[in-house]
Amino acid sequence: MALLRHEFVALFFGLIATVRVLASAEEPAEPEEPSYEFFSGNVVEVQSGKLTVSRTIMDKQPERRSFLMKPDTRVEGKLKSKVRVTVGYTTTDEGDIALRVVVRPPLPKR
Numbered sequence: 001m002a003l004l005r006h007e008f009v010a011l012f013f014g015l016i017a018t019v020r021v022l023a024s025a026e027e028p029a030e031p032e033e034p035s036y037e038f039f040s041g042n043v044v045e046v047q048s049g050k051l052t053v054s055r056t057i058m059d060k061q062p063e064r065r066s067f068l069m070k071p072d073t074r075v076e077g078k079l080k081s082k083v084r085v086t087v088g089y090t091t092t093d094e095g096d097i098a099l100r101v102v103v104r105p106p107l108p109k110r
Contacts (some may be wrong), residue, residue: 036088036099039065045081051079051098053087067098076104 041055044064054064067089079085079101088100 005095036090038086038088039067040084040086040104041065043079043085045080046079046081051101052089065096067096068094069098069101073098075098075103076101079103090110 006076027110039053039055041053041063043051044054045052046054049069050066051069052064056062065087067087077083077085084104084106086102086104087098088102089096091097
């Protein structure tokens with residue numbers, strides 16, 4: 001009977017050690033979303049594969065940026081000239097590539 005108890009205790013501690021090893025193993029990392037940079041302003045021009053946005057910041061010169069639009073670029077809203085947008089983009093050797101474009105509601109009239 002004492003031998004059986006020792007085997008049981010050894011089996012129990014072996015099981016605990018196995019669970020600890022499995023629990024400490026690294027879980028596979030989830031794929032990260034691409035990191036965005038952001039640019040907000042008004043659409044100046046929409047062409048096939050290209051979007052140009054302009055913004056004006058107080059006491060600074062207006063800034064105009066163009067973004068390449070790929071087939072996998074997500075556009076939320078109706079994209080047309082003069083609408084406010086926020087562009088999530090990444091910079092590559094090709095240029096600034098729009099990954100996501102969100103059309104914003106118009107500003108309220110004063």
